[in-house]
Amino acid sequence: MPLPFASAGSLRPATLVFVAALFLVLSGPLSAWSRKQTLPQPVPARDPAVQGVVDGVQKARLEKTVRALAAFPTRHTLSGAAGVDAAADYLVREFEAISQASGGRLRVERDTWTQPAGNRMPAPHVLTNVLATLPGTETPERVIVVSGHYDSRVTDVMDAASLAPGANDDASGVAVVMELARLMAGHRYACTVVFAAVTGEEQGLYGSSHLAEAMTAAKRNIVAMITNDIVGNSQGEGRAREGRQVRLFSAGYAPSETPAQALRRQAAGTDADTPARTLARAAADSARRYVRGFTVVLVYRNDRYGRGGDHTPFLRRGYAAVRLTEPNEDWRHQHQDVRTQNGVRYGDLPEFVDYAYLARVAQVNAATVAELASAPASPIEPTLKPDLSPQTTLSWTVPDGAAACEVLWRRTTDADWKGTRLLPPAQTTVILPLSKDDYLFAVRAVGARGARGLPAIPTAGRVSTR
Numbered sequence: 001m002p003l004p005f006a007s008a009g010s011l012r013p014a015t016l017v018f019v020a021a022l023f024l025v026l027s028g029p030l031s032a033w034s035r036k037q038t039l040p041q042p043v044p045a046r047d048p049a050v051q052g053v054v055d056g057v058q059k060a061r062l063e064k065t066v067r068a069l070a071a072f073p074t075r076h077t078l079s080g081a082a083g084v085d086a087a088a089d090y091l092v093r094e095f096e097a098i099s100q101a102s103g104g105r106l107r108v109e110r111d112t113w114t115q116p117a118g119n120r121m122p123a124p125h126v127l128t129n130v131l132a133t134l135p136g137t138e139t140p141e142r143v144i145v146v147s148g149h150y151d152s153r154v155t156d157v158m159d160a161a162s163l164a165p166g167a168n169d170d171a172s173g174v175a176v177v178m179e180l181a182r183l184m185a186g187h188r189y190a191c192t193v194v195f196a197a198v199t200g201e202e203q204g205l206y207g208s209s210h211l212a213e214a215m216t217a218a219k220r221n222i223v224a225m226i227t228n229d230i231v232g233n234s235q236g237e238g239r240a241r242e243g244r245q246v247r248l249f250s251a252g253y254a255p256s257e258t259p260a261q262a263l264r265r266q267a268a269g270t271d272a273d274t275p276a277r278t279l280a281r282a283a284a285d286s287a288r289r290y291v292r293g294f295t296v297v298l299v300y301r302n303d304r305y306g307r308g309g310d311h312t313p314f315l316r317r318g319y320a321a322v323r324l325t326e327p328n329e330d331w332r333h334q335h336q337d338v339r340t341q342n343g344v345r346y347g348d349l350p351e352f353v354d355y356a357y358l359a360r361v362a363q364v365n366a367a368t369v370a371e372l373a374s375a376p377a378s379p380i381e382p383t384l385k386p387d388l389s390p391q392t393t394l395s396w397t398v399p400d401g402a403a404a405c406e407v408l409w410r411r412t413t414d415a416d417w418k419g420t421r422l423l424p425p426a427q428t429t430v431i432l433p434l435s436k437d438d439y440l441f442a443v444r445a446v447g448a449r450g451a452r453g454l455p456a457i458p459t460a461g462r463v464s465t466r
């Protein structure tokens with residue numbers, strides 16, 4: 001019995017056309033399929049584990065922490081046993097409970113030192129930061145610090161006795177830190193995360209200065225530092241309400257920049273790409289991808305006009321450090337004696353905190369910290385070929401743990417990245433049809449689940465730093 005296709009002569013022309021058409025229809029997808037076997041697996045736009053942390057934020061837990069801290073009669077740095085020290089005990093207990101619930105992976109410590117007399121510090125005083133560290137599993141030497149300050153104040157910054165609830169400034173920031181610890185402690189991250197409740201902010205950034213100094217002395221590689229300070233109120237003075245934004249302050253200068261780094265920056269024209277700004281743009285990007293209906297507004301200034309925050313001691317020591325603060329502040333409820341005057345209620349009381357808003361800020365933190373902690377390190381030694389051509393050639397070394405790298409670009413006057421292109425895993429160079437004179441570029445590594453790392457800014461290949 002002859003096989004159907006043994007002889008073409010035995011088949012009618014219509015059958016031949018049908019078979020040929022069938023072959024063409026099938027061969028397209030099949031060859032595409034076989035080509036796919038040599039291309040990278042697609043890297044997701046979002047890491048589902050990061051999204052899980054973001055979606056896990058609970059308003060009720062944030063409110064509980066704020067109200068518990070605000071219930072101490074005062075948390076003034078110099079208030080002693082019944083005040084700030086009792087608040088530190090409370091924080092230690094809470095972090096330890098979180099650690100126990102996560103199998104003891106969170107290392108809780110009370111960092112205590114004697115602060116010498118100084119500005120707003122009439123005599124030497126024993127101060128305590130409360131720290132909870134979640135060790136990284138793949139690159140534990142890379143550290144992310146997220147902080148809030150647990151001390152409070154009233155109108156007179158030296159008044160250590162009056163009622164000082166400090167609900168928004170800054171129990172709100174500490175509540176965010178606590179919530180992040182709770183959500184992240186049960187998971188494994190590539191990087192180490194330090195959840196810090198620091199003291200002495202109102203007296204002169206004493207707690208964060210001590211922490212930054214100690215971590216610098218220990219040669220810790222801090223890749224990102226984010227402080228949350230006054231992040232719980234959506235309604236500003238004058239009744240302006242803004243519940244869908246948070247401000248992120250980042251410095252346009254790097255106080256620790258060496259002459260060699262300055263030379264590279266000047267040659268490459270990357271003045272707008274300080275480590276703090278790169279971190280700020282990364283945080284805005286994480287928020288865009290994981291926190292729906294809420295925006296990180298970049299403010300290109302280290303802090304509010306003439307004001308200070310706990311990120312600054314880290315910035316001064318050379319780390320990428322930024323500050324989150326609500327968009328519309330209400331100064332009737334900050335740094336004020338609790339009182340009613342001409343019918344107006346003054347004081348930083350828990351009823352003036354918008355807990356739904358605070359939960360959104362906690363989600364921004366969760367997106368940024370969980371994503372950066374999950375992601376590989378930045379691409380190594382990215383360089384930009386300084387040739388005279390209308391294109392831009394970038395090259396780099398792929399860091400360990402990266403499933404792919406992604407290039408980013410923007411015009412020199414754009415505040416934030418405008419374009420991205422995900423590249424195959426092994427690719428270490430790319431030619432972009434964009435002028436290196438008119439655009440700025442960066443490269444970031446992407447983990448297998450989709451977490452994006454901190455972008456690295458390429459240096460101009462021609463410049464010698466010796």
Ligand SMILES: [Zn+2]
Nearest residue numbers: 169170229230
């Ligand atoms: Zn504050």
